[in-house]
Amino acid sequence: MTSAKKKAAKLSPISQLQGVLLVLDNRSGRPTAEMLANVREMVGDALSVLNEPDPVKQRIGFVLLAIQQSTEVVVKTLRGKRITRVTVVDQPLYHWALEEIHALAGAA
Known part of the structure; x- marks a missing residue:
């Protein structure tokens, strides 16, 4: 495991997503290939951690996201x-x- 992978493994999903926002808010011009690779890795890692094995919790999360969107x-x-x-x-x-x-309320 590389040192970058070790550091990423220690970050919480929230920290990873905040890092993505920092990269995307970079006003210095077009993102570089390295920045895009970092964004892809951070989002992928955050999503893999945020995947909830409980189907009811997954459903609730999706409903909340739908309301927000x-x-x-x-x-x-x-x-x-x-x-x-x-x-x-x-x-x-x-x-x-x-x-x-x-x-969901009727099932409870």
């Missing part, structure tokens, strides 16, 4: 009050996620 949340402060506006940007995905939530 199908909605847009904007928080504003207006006259000292916090206003949260949620807009559904993908109706079919949002409706599917709500159906899954109801199915």
Whole structure:
């Protein structure tokens, strides 16, 4: 195992994904082949760790991701009050996620 692999093995999935964001936020121009390889490796490692063997937990995670992807949340402060506006940007995905939530709640 190389020293780079040993370091990557010690990083948590969250740290790996944050590293991906740092690489992607690099404003110095186009990403190099090495940077892209690092991104690919970090994402692959994070996904392999985040794979949940429990099918119910996998389903819950997918539903939460669908809710996140199908909605847009904007928080504003207006006259000292916090206003949260949620807009559904993908109706079919949002409706599917709500159906899954109801199915999960009925199964519990």
